[in-house]
Amino acid sequence: MKSPVQFYFDFSSPYGYLAAMQIDELAAKYQRQVEWHPILLGVVFKITECLPLTKVPLKGKYSEHDFARTARFHGIPFVMPSVFPISTQHAARAVLWIANTKGRASSVEFAKAIYRAYFVEQINIGEAEQILALGCKFGLDGVELEQAIATTEIKDQLKNEIDGAIKLGVFGSPYVIIDDEPFWGFDRFDQIEATLKNGKI
Amino acid sequence: MKSPVQFYFDFSSPYGYLAAMQIDELAAKYQRQVEWHPILLGVVFKITECLPLTKVPLKGKYSEHDFARTARFHGIPFVMPSVFPISTQHAARAVLWIANTKGRASSVEFAKAIYRAYFVEQINIGEAEQILALGCKFGLDGVELEQAIATTEIKDQLKNEIDGAIKLGVFGSPYVIIDDEPFWGFDRFDQIEATLKNGKI
Numbered sequence: 001m002k003s004p005v006q007f008y009f010d011f012s013s014p015y016g017y018l019a020a021m022q023i024d025e026l027a028a029k030y031q032r033q034v035e036w037h038p039i040l041l042g043v044v045f046k047i048t049e050c051l052p053l054t055k056v057p058l059k060g061k062y063s064e065h066d067f068a069r070t071a072r073f074h075g076i077p078f079v080m081p082s083v084f085p086i087s088t089q090h091a092a093r094a095v096l097w098i099a100n101t102k103g104r105a106s107s108v109e110f111a112k113a114i115y116r117a118y119f120v121e122q123i124n125i126g127e128a129e130q131i132l133a134l135g136c137k138f139g140l141d142g143v144e145l146e147q148a149i150a151t152t153e154i155k156d157q158l159k160n161e162i163d164g165a166i167k168l169g170v171f172g173s174p175y176v177i178i179d180d181e182p183f184w185g186f187d188r189f190d191q192i193e194a195t196l197k198n199g200k201i
Numbered sequence: 202m203k204s205p206v207q208f209y210f211d212f213s214s215p216y217g218y219l220a221a222m223q224i225d226e227l228a229a230k231y232q233r234q235v236e237w238h239p240i241l242l243g244v245v246f247k248i249t250e251c252l253p254l255t256k257v258p259l260k261g262k263y264s265e266h267d268f269a270r271t272a273r274f275h276g277i278p279f280v281m282p283s284v285f286p287i288s289t290q291h292a293a294r295a296v297l298w299i300a301n302t303k304g305r306a307s308s309v310e311f312a313k314a315i316y317r318a319y320f321v322e323q324i325n326i327g328e329a330e331q332i333l334a335l336g337c338k339f340g341l342d343g344v345e346l347e348q349a350i351a352t353t354e355i356k357d358q359l360k361n362e363i364d365g366a367i368k369l370g371v372f373g374s375p376y377v378i379i380d381d382e383p384f385w386g387f388d389r390f391d392q393i394e395a396t397l398k399n400g401k402i
Contacts, residue, residue, distance in 0.1 A: 048258050057249050058372035062383060073392050073402055171259035182263055187388035191274050201274055 004033040005196075006177040008170045010041040011088035011111075012052075012126070014067040014078070015186040017119045019174035020112060021076050022189065030196035032178075036108050038092035039162050041173055048171050052085045070186070077120045086118075086126030093149040093158050094131050098140070100157075101148075110138055205234040206397075207378040209371045211242040212289035212312075213253075213327070215268040215279070216387040218320045220375035221313060222277050227390065231397035233379075237309050239293035240363050242374055249372050253286045271387070278321045287319075287327030293359050294350040295332050299341070301358075302349075311339055 005027045009016035020036075027034045045051065053063040064080055071078030091114050099107035113134055117123040123130050128149070135145040148154060165175075169182060176183045176192055181200060183192050194201045206228045210217035221237075228235045246252065254264040265281055272279030292315050300308035314335055318324040324331050329350070336346040349355060366376075370383060377384045377393055382401060384393050395402045 044259070048260060050257065056251065056372075058245070058367070058370060059249060059385075062370060062372070062385060065383070066385070066389075069392065069402060073395065166259070169259060169263060171257075171263070182266070184260075184263060184267070185388070187386070188267075190391075191270065194274065201270060 002030075002032050003179055004035045006037065007034050008037045008039050008165050008173065008175040008177075010039055010173040011091040011114055011118065012085040013041065013173035014080075014119065015070070016173035017115045018071060018074060018076055018078075019176070019186045019189070020115050022074070023174075023176070024108070026189065026193060027196065030193075032196060034108075035104070036095070036111055037161060037165060038088070038095050038111065038158075039165050039170065039173070040087075040089060040092060040158070042087065043162050044166060044171055047166065054084060077116075079120055079122060081118055081122060081124070083124050083126065086124060088126060089158065090128040090131045090149055091125050093154045094135060094145060096157050096161070097145070097148045097154050110134070113138060203231075203233050204380055205236045207238065208235050209238045209240050209366050209374065209376040209378075211240055211374040212292040212315055212319065213286040214242065214374035215281075215320065216271070217374035218279075218316045219272060219275060219277055220377070220387045220390070221316050223275070223390065224375075224377070225309070227394060228397065231394075233397060235309075236305070237296070237312055238362060238366060239289070239296050239312065239359075240366050240371065240374070241288075241290060241293060241359070243288065244363050245367060245372055248367065255285060278317075280321055280323060282319055282325070283323060284325050284327065287325060289327060290359065291329040291332045291350055292326050294355045295336065295346060297358050297362070298346070298349040298355050311335070314339060 005023065007019070007023050009020060024034050054060045067080060068078055095107050095111045095114070098110050114125050114131070117130070117134055118125045125131060131149070132142050132146055136142045168177065172184045174186055178192065178195050181195055191201060206224065208220070208224050210221060224235050255261045268281060269279055296308050296312045296315070299311050315326050315332070318331070318335055319326045326332060332350070333343050333347055337343045369378065373385045375387055379393065379396050382396055392402060
């Protein structure tokens with residue numbers, strides 16, 4: 001069995017969302033699984049001293065145009081969130097806790113539901129109550145989820161995940177690692193596919 | 202006749218170089234010409250408060266890896282320059298002066314020669330004397346070129362070109378505008394081709 005594709009993303013990242021809608025199918029085509037790693041770009045940006053794209057002078061307006069155009073180009077539904085960017089620690093912690101307790105498959109399904117809620121359904125998934133509401137729709141116990149994402153254990157787990165990602169060189173979203181080969185950006189999916197197909201390019 | 206594709210680039214930009222090696226052929230396939238606009242990213246970065254990619258913590262190492270891999274992926278020769286990034290005002294002024302005096306076709310050929318010198322032949326085209334040497338190889342009068350790129354007129358022309366580009370929203374290299382539709386990055390060439398083929402995407 002080939003090693004899984006490592007997929008790092010922030011729930012506030014439009015290109016992360018686009019990648020999330022395609023990465024499982026792409027990897028499966030080449031007999032790979034995907035390990036999903038929610039991270040917080042806010043922590044990473046303290047090291048890279050970068051701003052969210054939409055906050056950069058000149059780049060901001062272009063970026064919003066490009067998010068929507070790129071989604072259209074790839075046939076992925078997309079509505080620019082009215083609140084953007086947002087903090088995504090509640091979402092990331094919920095996904096980690098679901099992976100811990102219900103298994104990776106459930107946590108990936110929940111991650112996709114969170115992304116769709118934010119980038120299609122205009123739900124502000126930065127708010128803990130929206131994550132809990134999504135959890136209830138998903139058949140989870142709301143009280144249990146609420147308590148779980150507030151524990152020191154889950155906060156530390158997310159912190160450790162992000163530290164580990166930074167040590168691997170992760171600095172953006174989406175960031176994909178295939179057998180030690182790193183790729184930044186949804187626009188590297190052509191090179192990712194070539195690598196999955198042919199090995200190192 | 203369809204309006205020409207507007208192509209903005211900095212001679213120190215690896216992705217600008219990759220774009221330069223393909224844009225004329227791509228546009229010609231869809232009956233378009235290309236207007237080449239050398240700019241100075243240093244001026245733009247004062248507004249966007251961005252650093253060259255290779256200077257950004259975490260991003261730097263990845264970027265150099267990605268320049269070479271992306272060039273390989275597209276079958277374009279590439280050697281990472283040992284001096285990087287560089288100031289490219291001499292190169293940009295020379296290209297403008299050639300366009301003024303010898304016509305656009307000559308200036309585009311000279312621009313491609315400058316890019317190849319830097320990203321294939323390891324020539325530091327940040328130095329005025331290297332631009333003059335390239336000019337001589339190109340059949341230009343070295344003394345005339347040396348004087349031309351030191352005039353106030355050509356300096357002002359480049360400054361005005363950059364100001365004009367910034368007013369149009371140009372913030373990076375390569376930056377391509379097709380009938381008012383802007384594209385940033387060599388990795389938008391798939392969307393650029395779709396736009397040339399089908400109109401707005």
